[in-house]
Amino acid sequence: PGLSQESSYQLIFHPLTGLCITRQSTLLEPLKLGPCTDSGAAWTYTTDHTLQMKESPVCVAAIGQGKAVKLGNFCSDANSRWNPISASNLHLASNSSDDTLIYCMDVDSNQNVVTNPCKCLEGDKKCDPASQWFKIVSTTRDLLRVTTDSRVITNSHEPS
Template sequence: MVIGISLRNELRGPLQNQSVWYKNVKKGAKTIHKANPNLLIIISGLNYDIDFTFLKRKPLNLLNMRNKIVYEIHRYAFTEGQANWFLTQPLNKVCDRIKKEIMNKSGFLLKGKNAAPLFVSEFGADQKGMNPSGNLFMGCLLTFLVDFDLDWAVWALQGNYYTRQGKPGMDEPFGMFNNTWNSLRSPQYHAKLQLIQQKLQDPKSKKPKYYLLFHPQSGKCLNVATNNVVQASSCIGASRWIYHGDRTSIRLTGTSSCLTTSREGMPFTLSKDCNNSEKSRWKLASNYQLSNIDENGKELCLDFDTNSSSNKVLVRKCVGLDGKSIDNPQSQWFKLVSTNVY
């Protein structure tokens, strides 16, 4: 078990400033360390816990506690008034922009001489699925979490409150439990978290890396079923893949088989023809979409329809590659997730 103490939740408002932050964070960290040197010390940023940019100029320098400092951030679709972006702008660009912002304001802490763990201690969405921006945001955030194998916590566990805003039994639509606390509010939402509950990167591992093919909209991974049909299903024990970059094959580890397509609207399968066929050569059409060229010379993307009763993954016309369309491409988002955990 790992135990830590967070100094302060979501600093905000006109009284927040960097000089007070440095003073009180150092004081709080030293107090915790003195009381119990075995505890992790979890430190929040400014502006609703999203901003650590000031640490680029002036690191915290708690050197005797360096191995127990953890920085935490929060992120939602509505962070910094960005919810409308998901509905009015091309989604690939929106996700790129948000992840770039996260890296600039906090993700930089993962790298460099002052590198430290980053804990996404709050994220979430309306689990009734009634908020379109929140639904789209989840797919974007999941691609960020799997990239860095970050630890995380969902807001929130509770299904309702004794009283809130003067209302007894007020419902919590972001809650993992329903409002009677006897079952999950949304098994579909919970399923999306399956992969990020697994350890993906082991710094002590000497084994070669491989990839999982992750579909963030559904939370499923690509797996090889009977008759060499590839389908989207559980990420637990998911099929492992090898990929060497644009215009190369995606091979099933331990075999001579690779992913291949035939024509639009058809499932893709495994093939032994991995070196000479355009149908078996894949590229990153965007930061989220994998495409190849079918037998008719047409560029097609992997596509999994979460509303379908079938688990088969098809190839369809790529959506949103022009950087202008606001059509939702998330059914085509497949993330190559690097892992070295066996």
């Protein structure tokens, strides 16, 4: 009991699947849904509305319709700012890089995180927006650390 010694961070939780957005072992791999206990699931949601990797200047950027979101260092660009929209505040939306279109985070059939036109913002009762629902959740829960070759999993408080 007592307070965790871990610093606060955010998870990007996907209610439909019960999973979180995680980064893979390299920055070039697409973001995917995975266990919320993975070290790759730790993010910082900044006051500028960017989603940055915890303790890193790298942030999530929308690339275009149906395309995987990417990690990059251009965090001041319009396509790197994510705002909760809709009555539920569960759609995370970003503008296109030229600031003319709005895309929402979504999940494809392989659990890759992509962007698509936002669904169900007009109150259509036959529409199902659940694949686009994401919730930014603050936590201090301990994370598992996964080495880049994914063979060793240890608690983040244990020495490596």
